[in-house]
Amino acid sequence: MAIGKSFAKAALSVSLAAGLVLPLGVQSTSAQETSMSYAVSVSPIPKFMEQTGKGFPLNPKVGLVTEDGTDPSAIEELKQAFKAAGVKKIIESNMKNPDLQAPMIFWLGEFSDAAEVKTIKEKTGITDLNVTSKDGYILTSKQGKEAKKHIVISGKDGAGTFYGTQTFKQLIIERQGTDWIPEVEIKDYPTMPIRGAIEGFYGKPWSHEDRLSQLEFYGEHKMNSFIYAPKDDPYHREKWREPYPQEKIAEIGELVKAAHKNHVTFTFAISPGNTITYSSDQDLQALINKAQAMWDVGVRSFALYLDDIDPNLRSPEDRAKFGSDVNPPAAAQAYLLNRFNDQFIKTHPGAERLITVPTDYYQAGTTPYRTRFAQLVQPDVVVQWTGIGVVAPTITTADADKIHDIFKHDLLIWDNYPVNDFNRNRLFLGPLVGRDAGLTPDHGVIGLTANPMNEAETSKIPLFTVADYMWNPRAYDPADSLERSLKEFGGTAYEPLKTFVDSSYSSNLNGSEPVSEKLKPLIEQFWAAYDAKNVQPTADALLSEFLKIKNTSAQLRGMMGNKNFLDEVDPYLKKLELYGSAGEEAVKMALAEQANDAQAAAEQRALLKNSLKEIGNIPQNLSLGVLSAFFDRAINGVNLAEGKIATASSSEVDWLTQDLAVDGNDNTRWASLYTDNQWLMVDLGQVYSINKVILSWEAAYGKQYKIQVSKDGSQWTDVYTELNSNGGINEIEFPSTEARYVKMQGIKRATSWGYSIYEFKVFNVHN
Structure with missing residues (x-):
């Protein structure tokens, strides 16, 4: 029977004959079953996993032995797994007086007490119950003494026990009749201490339903952090001084409870940098009041964000107080962060460390602001960093070492993948790539929070791969992780889902289509x-x-x-x-x-x-x-410009070069510097009779431009002048003319950016 929440069910490697449902209390394994072999798959991939035997059927009657203080969420998850798998009766008991009458016994807890460990070892024959790492767990299923089957799920802490149940749910193999439990030994723990997501995008925030669903997803995938920071929540940014309406506070309280149930730390973030007076006691009190309202509904983690703002000091009070500092913006921001840290975080026992995003959060090297910020901000404050670049194609240990040496604070990566607020007409569904396996506390990195897309449900496809990477980066294989994600998310719709995902794959992190x-x-x-x-x-x-x-x-x-x-x-x-x-x-x-x-x-x-x-x-x-070029050829004939030599007046950066405008791919582009008098030219290699040009513009398009042609590249003739383009795809037809060189000569830009063209296409007369 199916377990609806499990995410990478162990797969049958052989076909099975129809089974019979056994009476309660009867455990029987046929000769055929003992010869079966099952491939076990767990996500995220454990640090150590070994199949120690064939396994056994899940009996409809089980015993569940817990200890005082066993994580309630872990107990609930395990019971739900039992119910979904067809277990009819659960005999519950405590470690102080375990009831071992059922044919299959589950031991669930932390089991740090020596007497408890001794009891489990005696009854099960399992010798190693040592869990040393935070959030870690051991899961062992085996034939024990007295013909009983034993499954031990032991966590280092409550989170570890909960994660052990999430792994167990994946081990259950669905079959006709009774489901199957493979014999395994798993020892597992995460590499990154903080593993999560940040709702930090611009655009319509997620709904309350979206967030609740995300928190459940995070728990299932062993993610332990969620940062609430939607840029377009007015009470988060523009109206940060104003208290949330009571109904919104109630919603946040519900989110905090859901996060706690799923062992996710809920971080409440405020972004006051656009309007705050850093030296103002009144503004500091407004921040404290805002945070206190969240504390009262259970929030224990807070962030003050200073990204995407004009760092210049606006108020006379701030200029008077910080204007003589070597870097006034850094001094003002540090003053605010330190006061909030002292007067709120440190006065609330149980509060997590304060998190911030500095204004210079993506630059490659040091800046005067960064140097002063590092000197002044209290050392226990966590600094978020996007990697080098707002959307960093790669984040390496060398990058982390460099930036950690600059900020001298623990780094929490704000990974801008798979976020699409900068391109709202795209989905980024490929796996996370380009992140080193060594991004650990040894290199100043205490974790990673991925910034998802505005599309909450769709984000789960790439977020699965992010969770995989964060838990065990050295075992992470992007292609394999995406396959497991699609099998979980799509179920029987895996094949069409894969085709759809493959059509929305490419991103700033990869060039694949x-x-x-x-x-x-x-x-x-x-x-x-x-x-x-x-x-x-x-x-x-x-x-x-x-x-x-x-x-x-x-x-x-x-x-x-x-x-x-x-x-x-x-x-x-x-x-x-x-x-x-x-x-x-x-x-x-x-x-x-x-x-x-x-x-x-x-x-x-x-x-x-x-x-x-x-x-x-x-x-x-x-x-x-590739399809744009295919359709062009079908309708217009051969694109004479594709693959030919292009030249341009300039390139905005060294990865937006002129050759990308003639490569036959509508997802790559050329972009010029930010002046009107810019041009792009293609050499067709010989003289042709041409009568059509197609310009496929990016958002930075030419409002006014000319199409010019030449036989020798020196003497130019205007064949078309556009005085009011709306961008998009401009199909330009003109009387047939002999030309080898074709040029787009800019007259006036439509934006403050330069000219940017995905494809510059030229056609001869099509019969």
């Missing part, structure tokens, strides 16, 4: 066969892939019962379906053209253009960069 990578060789083979007049075999293979893409949306909607997820991804699913249809139409059009069936070709061309129009009307984007 799994769907494009699969399509690209098929497209290349198709066009080669098309030119060779033998296209049908390759067309069938390409049509099969487009059909798979088209059907993914309907399959997910039909197979997944996760309404919140389906609502969040609805426009992306619609767009994916349209891409599949457009792909089919493009292939069929090309086939009809090659067969000289003008009517069929015209019909498919009309369908294709309509599909592309509908695709353009959906602002959400997928990482399917």
Whole structure:
């Protein structure tokens, strides 16, 4: 029977005959069962796990032995697992007088008392119950004395015991009849002390329902931290002085209880930096009052954030008090942090260490602000850091050592992945990559909090991989972790979910586009066969892939019962379906053209253009960069600019270069410096007759620009002038002209940024 909350069920490696439900109290293992072999999978991957035997069926009657103070959440989780797996009777007893009448005995607790340990060893034959690491646990299942089966879950602390039950839930193998328990020995503990997430994005905050669901997810995946810091919660940032309405305080109180149940520390953050007077006693008291209201509903962890603000001192009082300091902003901020630390955190026994984000939170090296901040802020304050860059492609131990040497405070990584507030029309569903395995307290790092997407439910897919990494980074394999995430999240819908995730994979952390990578060789083979007049075999293979893409949306909607997820991804699913249809139409059009069936070709061309129009009307984007070039060639012929030599007046940074505008991928781009008189030019390699240019703009587009052509690269002719572009995709047609060089000459930018182009395409006359 299924355990609905388990997240990587152990897999059967053989097929089983239908089993029989055993009477209560009867434990029987058939000869066939004793020969069975099961592959055990646990997420996050334990530090040590060994299968010591085949295992045994989960009896419908079990004994549960706990001790005084056994974690209540662990007991509840284990009982829920029993119920879901078909256990009918639980005989509960205490270690002081254990009842061992049931054929299967569960021992659950910390078991630090010597007498308790002796009892367990005598009854079970298990010799090693030593757990040394915080949040660690031991889980052992084995045949004990007197033909009884014993499962011991022993934690270093309450959290460790709770995590042991989460692991046990994954060991239960679903079968017809009775479920199966493999014999295993697991010794496990986390690498990172703090493992969590921060709701720290811009945009609509998560709902209360979203947060409750997240906290349950964190507990299941052994994450122990949640920071409440939504930028667009007005009472968190702009109205920070004002108390929360009572109904909101009640909601936060409910979140704190849910967090406690799931062994998650709930951190309440305030971001006062835009309007605070750092030296003001009145503003300090407003912060204390705000924090006290949260303390009263159970919050024990607090953060004061100073990121994304103008650091210059606004008030005359602050300029008078701190203006003579070597770095007035750092001095003012340190004064506030230290006073809040002294007057609130240290006056509330049981409060966790204060957390902050400095204004200079992502720079590569030291700054005068950082130097002074490190000198003045009290040493027990935890500093959050995003890595080098706001969205850091990599975070290495060398980076951590460097930044720790600068701040001289414990670092808590604020990892801006998979957050998408900077690109609200994308989902980032690939696994976490680019983080060293050695980001530990030895390198000044005490943990990591991932900043998820605005789409709460969808964020669980990459957050699974983040949890995997944080618990055991040395065993972390991104591809394997994502596979386990998709199997948990999608269940029977794994295959269509994987196709969808592969279409929303690429991010600032990776350059991968799994769907494009699969399509690209098929497209290349198709066009080669098309030119060779033998296209049908390759067309069938390409049509099969487009059909798979088209059907993914309907399959997910039909197979997944996760309404919140389906609502969040609805426009992306619609767009994916349209891409599949457009792909089919493009292939069929090309086939009809090659067969000289003008009517069929015209019909498919009309369908294709309509599909592309509908695709353009959906602002959400997928990482399917290869398809734009495919559709362009189908409609317009060969893009003469693709793969040719491009030059530009400038590049904003060294990774946004001109060659990326002619690479045939709509997810890479060129960007110029921030002046109007910038240009991008492509050398087609020889003179062609051309009549069409397509500019695919990023958000930083040209409001006014010219398209110029030349045969020699010296004498230029204007073939088109745009005086009021709205960005997006500009399709520019002009009378056929002979040219080797084609240039976009900027006249006026639409934004304060430069000009930024995903693709610069040039076409000759299409027959």
